[in-house]
Amino acid sequence: QINHKRFLSDISSFGQIGALSGGGVARLALTDSDRLGRDELVSRMKALGLRVSIDNIGNIFGTRAGRLSSTVMTGSHIDTVLTGGLYDGTYGVLAGLEVIAALNDACIETEHSITVASFTNEEGARFQPDMLGSLVFAGGMSVETARATADKSGITLGDELDRTGYAGAGHGPDHIISYYELHIEQGPVLENENTDIGVVTGVQGISWSRLTFRGRSSHAGTTPMHSRADSGLAAMSLITRLHTALKDIPEQLITCGSFQVLPDLINVVPHITTLTIDLRNPDEQALKTAEKILTELISDTEKAFNISVKKETLARFDPVSFNGKLISQIEKIAHNNGFTARRLCSGAGHDAQMIARIAPAAMIFVPSVNGLSHNIAELTYPDDLCRGTQVLAEAILSDAL
Amino acid sequence: QINHKRFLSDISSFGQIGALSGGGVARLALTDSDRLGRDELVSRMKALGLRVSIDNIGNIFGTRAGRLSSTVMTGSHIDTVLTGGLYDGTYGVLAGLEVIAALNDACIETEHSITVASFTNEEGARFQPDMLGSLVFAGGMSVETARATADKSGITLGDELDRTGYAGAGHGPDHIISYYELHIEQGPVLENENTDIGVVTGVQGISWSRLTFRGRSSHAGTTPMHSRADSGLAAMSLITRLHTALKDIPEQLITCGSFQVLPDLINVVPHITTLTIDLRNPDEQALKTAEKILTELISDTEKAFNISVKKETLARFDPVSFNGKLISQIEKIAHNNGFTARRLCSGAGHDAQMIARIAPAAMIFVPSVNGLSHNIAELTYPDDLCRGTQVLAEAILSDAL
Ligand SMILES: NC(=O)NCCC(=O)O
Ligand SMILES: NC(=O)NCCC(=O)O
Numbered sequence: 148q149i150n151h152k153r154f155l156s157d158i159s160s161f162g163q164i165g166a167l168s169g170g171g172v173a174r175l176a177l178t179d180s181d182r183l184g185r186d187e188l189v190s191r192m193k194a195l196g197l198r199v200s201i202d203n204i205g206n207i208f209g210t211r212a213g214r215l216s217s218t219v220m221t222g223s224h225i226d227t228v229l230t231g232g233l234y235d236g237t238y239g240v241l242a243g244l245e246v247i248a249a250l251n252d253a254c255i256e257t258e259h260s261i262t263v264a265s266f267t268n269e270e271g272a273r274f275q276p277d278m279l280g281s282l283v284f285a286g287g288m289s290v291e292t293a294r295a296t297a298d299k300s301g302i303t304l305g306d307e308l309d310r311t312g313y314a315g316a317g318h319g320p321d322h323i324i325s326y327y328e329l330h331i332e333q334g335p336v337l338e339n340e341n342t343d344i345g346v347v348t349g350v351q352g353i354s355w356s357r358l359t360f361r362g363r364s365s366h367a368g369t370t371p372m373h374s375r376a377d378s379g380l381a382a383m384s385l386i387t388r389l390h391t392a393l394k395d396i397p398e399q400l401i402t403c404g405s406f407q408v409l410p411d412l413i414n415v416v417p418h419i420t421t422l423t424i425d426l427r428n429p430d431e432q433a434l435k436t437a438e439k440i441l442t443e444l445i446s447d448t449e450k451a452f453n454i455s456v457k458k459e460t461l462a463r464f465d466p467v468s469f470n471g472k473l474i475s476q477i478e479k480i481a482h483n484n485g486f487t488a489r490r491l492c493s494g495a496g497h498d499a500q501m502i503a504r505i506a507p508a509a510m511i512f513v514p515s516v517n518g519l520s521h522n523i524a525e526l527t528y529p530d531d532l533c534r535g536t537q538v539l540a541e542a543i544l545s546d547a548l
Numbered sequence: 549q550i551n552h553k554r555f556l557s558d559i560s561s562f563g564q565i566g567a568l569s570g571g572g573v574a575r576l577a578l579t580d581s582d583r584l585g586r587d588e589l590v591s592r593m594k595a596l597g598l599r600v601s602i603d604n605i606g607n608i609f610g611t612r613a614g615r616l617s618s619t620v621m622t623g624s625h626i627d628t629v630l631t632g633g634l635y636d637g638t639y640g641v642l643a644g645l646e647v648i649a650a651l652n653d654a655c656i657e658t659e660h661s662i663t664v665a666s667f668t669n670e671e672g673a674r675f676q677p678d679m680l681g682s683l684v685f686a687g688g689m690s691v692e693t694a695r696a697t698a699d700k701s702g703i704t705l706g707d708e709l710d711r712t713g714y715a716g717a718g719h720g721p722d723h724i725i726s727y728y729e730l731h732i733e734q735g736p737v738l739e740n741e742n743t744d745i746g747v748v749t750g751v752q753g754i755s756w757s758r759l760t761f762r763g764r765s766s767h768a769g770t771t772p773m774h775s776r777a778d779s780g781l782a783a784m785s786l787i788t789r790l791h792t793a794l795k796d797i798p799e800q801l802i803t804c805g806s807f808q809v810l811p812d813l814i815n816v817v818p819h820i821t822t823l824t825i826d827l828r829n830p831d832e833q834a835l836k837t838a839e840k841i842l843t844e845l846i847s848d849t850e851k852a853f854n855i856s857v858k859k860e861t862l863a864r865f866d867p868v869s870f871n872g873k874l875i876s877q878i879e880k881i882a883h884n885n886g887f888t889a890r891r892l893c894s895g896a897g898h899d900a901q902m903i904a905r906i907a908p909a910a911m912i913f914v915p916s917v918n919g920l921s922h923n924i925a926e927l928t929y930p931d932d933l934c935r936g937t938q939v940l941a942e943a944i945l946s947d948a949l
Binding site for chain 1: 791
């Protein structure tokens with residue numbers, strides 16, 4: 148039985164780390180505020196009697212020993228976007244700690260160990276790809292490659308791990324019985340359908356790229372329109388055309404979230420423009436079609452605007468299906484508690500999709516008010532937060548006992 | 549008779565102030581490198597025996613006394629864009645000094661004084677509007693308003709004048725007989741027609757605005773396309789539609805040179821997007837039509853994308869016609885020297901258009917290689933630089949003697 152009051156207060160106090168003046172938090176991966184969050188997490192883990200271990204990519208594991216060394220794992224991340232909310236990621240990690248606290252309260256010993264994990268750079272807002280820490284943990288990327296990843300200003304993830312003191316020598320559990328991740332939905336489905344619990348069947352495919360447009364800077368007042376090589380206009384035209392071209396692909400999402408022009412001056416035609424494109428689709432074939440259309444539009448744009456475009460892939464993850472047994476388990480627990488539940492596919496990427504490569508994994512969602520996330524106004528009601536944690540606790544226990 | 553070798557070497561040594569490693573210069577108005585340029589200019593003026601005076605907006609005037617206090621003025625500016633060339637502005641100022649040096653060499657006394665002026669923040673790249681120093685000097689804007697103008701990071705022009713020590717107590721000449729400004733064309737006309745000298749008849753109209761789009765930030769993976777308020781997409785759509793809509797207005801130029809999205813992250817729909825629009829046309833009615841279409845597209849965009857747009861005017865100057873007598877004078881001098889010459893309207897804004905409010909004014913252009921300016925590759929050949937300076941010298945002398 149989880150302690151609602153303690154849990155809600157633990158979430159709210161954690162939200163003060165990296166708090167923004169207008170609400171919300173900024174804990175970009177491996178910045179000073181993320182480090183403060185990590186320090187606080189480690190100290191909370193230790194206070195609960197967990198054995199803490201940091202691996203070479205900065206993932207934090209807190210383990211409550213069972214009779215066996217095999218473990219049931221739960222977790223998520225505590226990094227956020229630059230203007231993030233209190234719940235994305237943090238909720239799942241702190242819910243894991245609440246489950247531990249509740250087991251401690253009830254003096255329950257388990258057969259398998261229980262591990263609460265917090266993965267490095269899940270958001271992908273500072274370093275790409277997203278879910279980087281869990282990807283490395285699952286063997287999908289080498290530590291060397293991951294450490295060499297640089298942020299916008301050229302600082303590498305490896306240097307930041309060293310600077311913050313989170314390039315550990317420990318490692319996570321190697322025999323994972325199952326992995327449950329509890330998360331806010333971050334979308335509108337559960338709220339719209341007035342449903343308590345989302346039983347997540349998988350995660351849609353993600354395709355991230357960075358495009359660099361090179362034209363020629365020139366004078367805004369003297370350069371005839373026909374003799375320009377305007378990298379900014381070319382980029383804007385590409386993005387608007389891409390939206391039109393992908394309109395009819397079912398469930399296709401397109402986002403251009405980052406965009407910079409150089410030299411960024413009112414009377415200078417921009418010579419370099421850099422932008423990112425985030426394409427997502429639950430269907431791999433559809434996602435491939437979207438990518439193909441993007442490639443075609445790029446070469447169209449190069450010709451039409453007399454510029455060159457370089458495309459780099461920042462992340463590419465196929466759609467993932469979670470473990471059928473775990474999915475049914477979660478659904479049963481929700482119903483046994485009298486909660487309404489429905490199956491749904493996740494729009495956001497999650498660490499669970501990486502752990503699914505090495506262990507049975509599944510996720511539990513709770514509703515997001517107005518479906519809003521990656522926004523300082525992100526909110527999940529206390530009752531929903533507690534319902535989700537109750538389901539998590541029972542799912543973990545049913546495997547660990 | 550001007551001294552070619554001295555003049556070319558003076559230009560090239562001045563280009564070392566704020567030099568960029570890849571070529572070109574960065575002397576944004578009232579930055580440290582602009583200050584270094586100002587210091588160097590003042591010391592060159594003093595070395596030529598000029599009386600130097602700095603007015604309250606930082607304009608620098610170097611005067612060679614004549615028998616009367618009335619003056620023939622020449623000048624331009626030494627501030628540049630962030631990735632500028634060696635000639636834009638600086639050429640006209642240093643040519644003025646070369647004319648003085650040549651008069652000194654020849655021990656020529658003049659009836660009227662001769663003043664070489666360097667005006668503050670002509671480029672408008674850091675502070676808007678452009679031609680701010682000459683605008684204030686000509687009485688078109690109060691010093692208070694000009695000092696309160698802030699750059700992108702909120703630093704005011706007044707604070708920068710104080711910091712650099714260029715908020716002077718002196719003033720420029722008050723009886724200006726005529727004003728001649730020598731400048732590189734910055735466009736392709738003279739080069740394309742293989743013409744030595746451009747006799748500038750006026751300057752086209754300039755309309756600068758800043759648009760701020762406010763939408764709602766949300767998650768790139770979970771927010772359905774139809775429920776987004778994507779400020780970035782709205783802005784890109786507006787700019788591309790504006791280009792299409794203004795295509796048929798003769799001689800209409802459109803530039804979106806500055807563009808920022810917030811929070812500028814790959815997986816967050818941007819909530820705020822800020823951009824600038826530079827509209828120019830030699831015909832005032834046509835420019836008004838373009839502005840009207842922009843206003844209409846803004847309200848279309850607000851509706852179509854569920855966002856709000858704020859529009860601020862950063863600069864608005866009607867087309868300007870230069871003094872007919874001065875224009876003919878320049879043309880005659882060019883022909884007398886055996887130079888080919890043609891009349892043309894300036895695409896770029898210039899200090900001369902402000903001085904034209906208070907005195908007879910005109911301009912002399914020399915060819916720009918590939919019509920390129922506001923680019924580090926900006927170039928005018930030595931022979932052209934010298935031809936222009938010769939015409940300037942004779943024009944000044946014919947009025948000042
Ligand atoms: N859950 C979450 O916001 N993950 C960040 C990665 C993504 O953009 O989906
Ligand atoms: N000459 C020149 O580049 N002036 C800057 C103002 C403008 O953009 O026209």
